[in-house]
Amino acid sequence: MEHFVVSARKYRPQTFKDVVGQQAITNTLLNAIENNHLAQALLFTGPRGVGKTTCARILAKMINSDGTEKPDEDFAFNIFELDAASNNSVDDIRSLTDQVRIPPQVGKYKVYIIDEVHMLSQAAFNAFLKTLEEPPKHCIFILATTEKHKIIPTILSRCQIFDFKRITVKDAKGYLKYIAKEQGVEAEDDALHIIAQKADGAMRDALSIFDRVVSFSGKNLTRQAVTENLNVLDYETYFTSTDFILENKIPELLVQFNTTLSKGFDGHHYIAGLASHFRDLMVCKHEQTIELLEVGEQTKAKYLAQSKKASQSFLLKGIELANDCDLKYKTSKNQRLLVELTLMQLASITFDGEKKNSKNYIIPASYFVKKGITPIPVQRPKAEEKSIPKKAETAPKPVATNTNTEKAPSILLNKQKNRASGLSLKSIRLKKEHQIKQMDVVLDEEDLPSDAFTEEAAIEAWYAFVKKIEAEGQYNLASILSIDKPKISGTTIHVEYPNATNKVEIERQQYPLLGFIRKQLNNYDINLSVTVNEQLEKKYAYTNQDKFEKLMEKNANIELLRKTFDLDV
Numbered sequence: 001m002e003h004f005v006v007s008a009r010k011y012r013p014q015t016f017k018d019v020v021g022q023q024a025i026t027n028t029l030l031n032a033i034e035n036n037h038l039a040q041a042l043l044f045t046g047p048r049g050v051g052k053t054t055c056a057r058i059l060a061k062m063i064n065s066d067g068t069e070k071p072d073e074d075f076a077f078n079i080f081e082l083d084a085a086s087n088n089s090v091d092d093i094r095s096l097t098d099q100v101r102i103p104p105q106v107g108k109y110k111v112y113i114i115d116e117v118h119m120l121s122q123a124a125f126n127a128f129l130k131t132l133e134e135p136p137k138h139c140i141f142i143l144a145t146t147e148k149h150k151i152i153p154t155i156l157s158r159c160q161i162f163d164f165k166r167i168t169v170k171d172a173k174g175y176l177k178y179i180a181k182e183q184g185v186e187a188e189d190d191a192l193h194i195i196a197q198k199a200d201g202a203m204r205d206a207l208s209i210f211d212r213v214v215s216f217s218g219k220n221l222t223r224q225a226v227t228e229n230l231n232v233l234d235y236e237t238y239f240t241s242t243d244f245i246l247e248n249k250i251p252e253l254l255v256q257f258n259t260t261l262s263k264g265f266d267g268h269h270y271i272a273g274l275a276s277h278f279r280d281l282m283v284c285k286h287e288q289t290i291e292l293l294e295v296g297e298q299t300k301a302k303y304l305a306q307s308k309k310a311s312q313s314f315l316l317k318g319i320e321l322a323n324d325c326d327l328k329y330k331t332s333k334n335q336r337l338l339v340e341l342t343l344m345q346l347a348s349i350t351f352d353g354e355k356k357n358s359k360n361y362i363i364p365a366s367y368f369v370k371k372g373i374t375p376i377p378v379q380r381p382k383a384e385e386k387s388i389p390k391k392a393e394t395a396p397k398p399v400a401t402n403t404n405t406e407k408a409p410s411i412l413l414n415k416q417k418n419r420a421s422g423l424s425l426k427s428i429r430l431k432k433e434h435q436i437k438q439m440d441v442v443l444d445e446e447d448l449p450s451d452a453f454t455e456e457a458a459i460e461a462w463y464a465f466v467k468k469i470e471a472e473g474q475y476n477l478a479s480i481l482s483i484d485k486p487k488i489s490g491t492t493i494h495v496e497y498p499n500a501t502n503k504v505e506i507e508r509q510q511y512p513l514l515g516f517i518r519k520q521l522n523n524y525d526i527n528l529s530v531t532v533n534e535q536l537e538k539k540y541a542y543t544n545q546d547k548f549e550k551l552m553e554k555n556a557n558i559e560l561l562r563k564t565f566d567l568d569v
Contacts, residue, residue, distance in 0.1 A: 007179055007207040016058055019051050020175045020203055021167040028162070029059055038063065039160035041132050041141045043117075045148040046164025049202030055164075056113045056142040063140070064107035078107045085116045093124045097131045103138045110139050117143040118150035125152050132158045166201025169193065169294040175203065176210055180221065185214055187221035190235075190296040194226045197294070233265060235299055238277035239306060241343075245318070246309055250347045254340055267339045268329045275322035281307045282315045317349050448524040455488040461520040462486050462493070465513055480505055481513075491525040493517070496533040503530045544569050 013019045016026035032038040042059075044052040060079045082096060096112065104110045120128070132141060132155065143159060145151060173189075173196040180187040195213065199206035209230065217225035227234045237260060244253040260270055283289045284307035293300060310318075325342040332338045462481070470478045480502050487494045497503050506513075510528050518524045548569045551558050561567070 007183075007211050008204045011179055011182070011207070013051070013054055013058065016055070016062075019055060019058070021171040022051050022055065022164055025055065025162050025164060029055070033059075033062055038140070040135050040139065041159045042143065043148070043151075043156065043159035043161045044142065044144045044164060045161065046146070047166055047201055048146055049199075049204030049206075050164045050167055051203065052144040052164055053113070053115060056111075056144060059142065060109075060111035060113065060140075063109050063111070064104075066108075078104045078109065079111050079113065081113045081115065083115050084119045088120045088124055090121070090123045090127050093120070093127045097127070100131060100136060100139050103136070108138065111142060112139065113142045113144065115144045116146070117155075118145045118147045122152070125155055129154055129158070167199070167203045167206070168201075169196045172196035172199055172201075172203060172206045176206060179207065179210065183214070185219050185221055188223050190223040190299055191221045191226045193294075193296045193299075194223065194230070194232065198230055198232060231264065233260070233270065233273050235277075235295075235302070237270075238274055239302060241274060242277065242281070242306060242310070245343070245347045246314075246350075248347050248350060250344055253343050253347055257340065257343060261336070267335055268326070271322055271325050271329065271339050271342060275319055275326060278315050278318045278322060281310055282312070282319070285312055285315075314349055318346055321345055321349075449522050450491075450525045451522040453521040453523055457521060458488050458493060458517065458526075459486055461517045464520065465516045468516070477505065477509055491523065492527045492529050494529045494531070496531050498533065500532055503532055506530050 016030055019026050029038075042056075044056060046052055057079070064078055080096075080099070082092070100110070100112070102110075135141060141159075143155075148156070148161075173192045176192045176195060177187070180192070191213075195209050196206055198209055213221060213226050213229050216229045223234070226232075237256075241253060241256060244250075244256065257267075257270065261267060280293055280295070280303055283292045284303045290300075290304075293303060295303065321342055325338055328338060329335055466478045466481050469481075480497070483497060483502065484495045495506070497506070506528075507530060510530075514526060514528055518526050548558070562569070
């Protein structure tokens with residue numbers, strides 16, 4: 001059996017022109033070599049699989065080339081690679097610095113490539129500092145790392161830093177297309193696009209995935225084969241889901257989600273992909289953002305067609321719901337139910353939108369027909385009739401009966417404007433104004449009773465109200481009402497309190513209090529008068545001495561007890 005070489009090694013770039021997606025860095029290095037402006041300490045940093053080590057090897061070969069060497073010359077005697085992940089001690093660095101002093105036997109430069117340099121220990125970094133700052137003329141250091149933040153600042157300040165970026169999906173797909181042509185593989189454009197997306201910016205990962213899929217499907221690489229082998233959800237799944245959502249087909253949507261789970265896919269992956277699908281549809285809504293859609297041409301046509309069916313408001317709400325589900329997924333105890341609930345909410349967005357946009361709520365005529373009532377149309381009032389009169393006039397209330405002979409008007413309920421929250425200060429003020437208006441309406445009535453009553457009956461009604469509010473849990477108000485015994489003068493109840501706070505509290509609650517007493521005594525002429533007496537405040541605000549004197553008023557022997565046992569107050 002012939003030895004197989006993976007594509008990541010077989011097609012490793014040999015020149016800077018072959019490096020994918022790092023044109024800015026390769027051009028900079030080429031110009032530095034041509035102009036003899038190359039630093040002696042370089043730091044290549046970036047994600048995995050983007051060409052850091054490859055560019056370091058190409059650079060090491062180019063600076064030693066003079067045009068007379070063989071094409072396959074690799075300058076093995078001049079290039080030294082050190083893996084800092086396994087050689088990270090001080091002794092390893094000391095051994096390296098000892099070799100640096102020896103000039104090269106072939107070529108101009110000795111190149112030391114230290115991979116995963118962030119793995120060096122603190123002591124090794126410190127041992128390396130002096131050599132890195134002032135290396136011999138024949139020596140160049142190239143450090144490579146995926147985690148630049150772990151390198152100490154004193155090392156970073158001695159290096160010329162090159163930040164390698166992730167390989168774009170477009171560049172990765174283009175290189176995969178070249179590899180497929182080299183290997184005689186017929187690959188669909190969408191299949192290569194899925195591989196490039198799955199690689200997540202790493203060219204080495206893309207080539208590894210390509211080899212795996214080719215081993216699975218042979219020389220004909222289709223989108224279906226790639227999705228089956230990589231266990232990724234196909235675009236068609238999300239196109240179908242979105243169609244069900246737009247058509248409000250909740251049962252079909254839940255069945256499709258169940259089918260997706262039965263194939264081994266995770267609900268979290270599904271809902272995250274659906275949010276990305278909505279984002280891609282949003283991108284297709286404007287010509288300026290279509291270029292942000294990283295898909296094949298056939299799939300792009302499908303996205304453009306479906307984006308015309310979905311409104312922008314729907315997509316924004318859909319992204320919000322799907323993203324909210326994504327955030328809550330890991331902490332949810334019933335993850336499947338969470339996703340299903342989100343799907344049902346997505347499929348109901350259009351219904352909710354219709355309800356929110358309607359300005360009037362109209363009771364349909366069919367409701368009255370079922371009740372045996374024949375509705376009659378009501379004309380909309382003219383503009384001058386809409387103004388509210390200053391004094392409310394009593395009008396007969398329409399009564400609907402269940403007989404077919406009587407007719408009832410259809411009812412139009414308009415939304416009330418300027419509603420106040422039940423917990424706002426505005427609502428408290430409006431409630432108090434409403435209560436005052438209710439009292440005014442009661443007092444304006446001419447036929448209300450005004451029976452005679454005794455002072456004992458009034459006091460009894462007063463304390464009956466106190467017991468009532470105590471039973472309801474209003475202990476603070478009951479305590480205030482019990483401070484002073486009410487006094488009756490005609491139809492006015494007089495009470496005195498030690499401070500203004502008590503007075504304000506009683507005035508706030510006077511309407512239910514007066515309503516209760518008036519009903520008990522059958523007299524609606526009764527009023528309440530509340531005054532503040534500062535002497536009462538002194539009387540009720542006891543100090544320790546005040547309490548002792550109060551006890552002495554009840555029993556003079558308390559003073560004898562205090563003197564006998566020499567007690568302090």
